[in-house]
Amino acid sequence: MQPLKTTRSICPECFKVIDAKIYEENEEVFIEKTCPEHGSYKDVYWEDAEAYKRAQEFTVIGSGIENPMTATVHGHPFDCGLCPQHKTETCLGIIDVTNRCNLRCPVCFANAAVSGVVYEPTREQIATMLKRLRSIKPVPATALQFSGGEPTVREDLPDLIRLAKEVGFEHVEVNTNGIRLAQSVEYCRELANAGASTIYLQFDGVTREPYIAARGLDLLDTKLQAIENCRKAEFDSVVLVPTIVKGVNDHQLGDIVQFAAQNFDVIRCVNFQPVAITGRIDYEKRRQMRITIPKCIELIEEQTDHQIQSSDFYPIPCVVPVSQAVGALKGRNYVDFTVHEHCGMATFLFIEDDKLVPITKYANVDQLLESMKKVTELADRGAKTRARLRLLTSSLRHVRFGMLKQLMEAVLNEGSYSSLGQFMR
Numbered sequence: 001m002q003p004l005k006t007t008r009s010i011c012p013e014c015f016k017v018i019d020a021k022i023y024e025e026n027e028e029v030f031i032e033k034t035c036p037e038h039g040s041y042k043d044v045y046w047e048d049a050e051a052y053k054r055a056q057e058f059t060v061i062g063s064g065i066e067n068p069m070t071a072t073v074h075g076h077p078f079d080c081g082l083c084p085q086h087k088t089e090t091c092l093g094i095i096d097v098t099n100r101c102n103l104r105c106p107v108c109f110a111n112a113a114v115s116g117v118v119y120e121p122t123r124e125q126i127a128t129m130l131k132r133l134r135s136i137k138p139v140p141a142t143a144l145q146f147s148g149g150e151p152t153v154r155e156d157l158p159d160l161i162r163l164a165k166e167v168g169f170e171h172v173e174v175n176t177n178g179i180r181l182a183q184s185v186e187y188c189r190e191l192a193n194a195g196a197s198t199i200y201l202q203f204d205g206v207t208r209e210p211y212i213a214a215r216g217l218d219l220l221d222t223k224l225q226a227i228e229n230c231r232k233a234e235f236d237s238v239v240l241v242p243t244i245v246k247g248v249n250d251h252q253l254g255d256i257v258q259f260a261a262q263n264f265d266v267i268r269c270v271n272f273q274p275v276a277i278t279g280r281i282d283y284e285k286r287r288q289m290r291i292t293i294p295k296c297i298e299l300i301e302e303q304t305d306h307q308i309q310s311s312d313f314y315p316i317p318c319v320v321p322v323s324q325a326v327g328a329l330k331g332r333n334y335v336d337f338t339v340h341e342h343c344g345m346a347t348f349l350f351i352e353d354d355k356l357v358p359i360t361k362y363a364n365v366d367q368l369l370e371s372m373k374k375v376t377e378l379a380d381r382g383a384k385t386r387a388r389l390r391l392l393t394s395s396l397r398h399v400r401f402g403m404l405k406q407l408m409e410a411v412l413n414e415g416s417y418s419s420l421g422q423f424m425r
Contacts, residue, residue: 004029004052010077011035017075024049043286046342048294055315055341062087062338066137082136088338090141093133093169095126097160098149102179105215107243107275119149126160130167139333142417143171145200152180152187158194165195170417173198173239177219178226188226188233198268199230203240206259210249231266239269246291253296254303261351268424272296293345304356312358313345314365321372326415328379329388334415362401371395 001023009020013035020033022045029046046052070081082090099119101108121129133141144164151157151174164172174191178201181188191199203223204210211219230238240260244250253272260267274291297310316339323334348359359365375392392412399405410419 001025004056007031008076009033011038012041013038017077024052043283044290044292046294047292048298051294051297051310052342055345058315058318059341060317060320060336060338062089062336065089067135069132089139089335090133090136091143091335091337091339093141093144094147094175095121095129095144096148097121097126097146097151097157098154100153101148101150101177102153103150103177103215103217107214107245120154123156123160123163127163127167130164130169134168139335140168142169142335143173144169145173145175147175150177150179152176158190161191161194161196171197173200175200175202175241177202177215178223179219181229182222182225185229185232188229188235192233192235196235198237198239199226199235200239200241200271201226202243203256204242205249205252206255207252210245210252213248214243214245227263227266231263236266236268238267239271240267241271241273243273243275244291244296245275245289247288250291250296250299251303253300257300257304257308257349257356261349261356264351272300293342297345307356308347308349308358312347312360314347315341316344316346317341318365318369321369321376322412325372325375325392326412328376329385329392329412330415332415359404362399362404364398368395368398371398 003021003023005022007020007022008017009031010016011018011033014037016035016037018033018035020031022029022031024030027049028044029049029052030042031045032040032042034040064084064087065082068082068084068086070079070083072079072084076083076085079085097120099117130144133144146157146160146164154160157174161172161174172195174196176199178199181191181199181201188199201223204214205220208218208220211217211223227238230236240256242249242253242256244253256270256272260270274293274296275289277286277289294310297313301309316337320336320338323336327334350357350359350362371391372395375388375395378388378391393409396405396408396412399408407419407423411423413419
């Protein structure tokens, strides 16, 4: 069988780098690898082969960074970091400010607090990390997430947010389970006043059962109170982050989207994250829990009565032509989202009365992106700025909605964080 792709992977037993193949079988995509010592391993990669192939069309290999900060000694992934093999600029810098946590979640990706050793970099160490992220060339990191563990257990978190803003980060978000936020409106206000842009809130469902299964206790009221406290603090940028586990909360994807729509004044985004099973686990148990991106999208379509459709979603690097076109017009570099084309899929929704209306109803996304590519091609051929601007402006003919067109025009003409923020809102 001809594989869709060959790659390299890791033996889960001895951690040696081994060959792997990605291939189609029964309309699904699998990854399979064989270690000479420990045998073969197989797992589902994407549960929809056609969706996999569509995403693959958006592959963009980045040009990497000019000043890598780790050397190649043992090869990928053992030298991983900002290494010479790194092809993508830092879209979102993530700093774990502690491994302490006030929860013990069964599905914790970070496996927080089990090492028996507290990891908590000092303010000075974090300052060094921030400056290093801002020193990346040719495009410094502009967006940052403070994570953990649970970052709100650090009393100096507001000070760290202020520090990040002083160093030059335009966007600073806090990855949190919401417990501290649910306890105090004033704390939410303190984070906002310090300069936090977004609360990245763990949110696994709209009933109690998913929290009991995934977090070990009922946290629904805590999540709702955290959101309400953000509202009272006039903190209007919350991202809901559900960890999706098959059989636990995969039946609530549509309900979560509807909940976000009903609380649109404070919730700006839902970022569904299929559970990452990163440790040793029995194959059957893993198959029981595992769910992939296209399956989540399929369930979103079904559970929203097809108001949102699978075709409304695009892989993350689809936006590369936009940043490159604006960069060509402005004569500067912007962050290119040249992440792996199968890393994530996204869409935008308008909330109209009780309806969810995807951006694809108001814009021909494919033609818009093609127009963006032509702007960059003009720049590469040395065309004058006026010609590039004319083509950029004419690309808006692929947008059919007045307000959306105005917001897109502001983003394309200004290329600023504030114009992008307004578009996102």
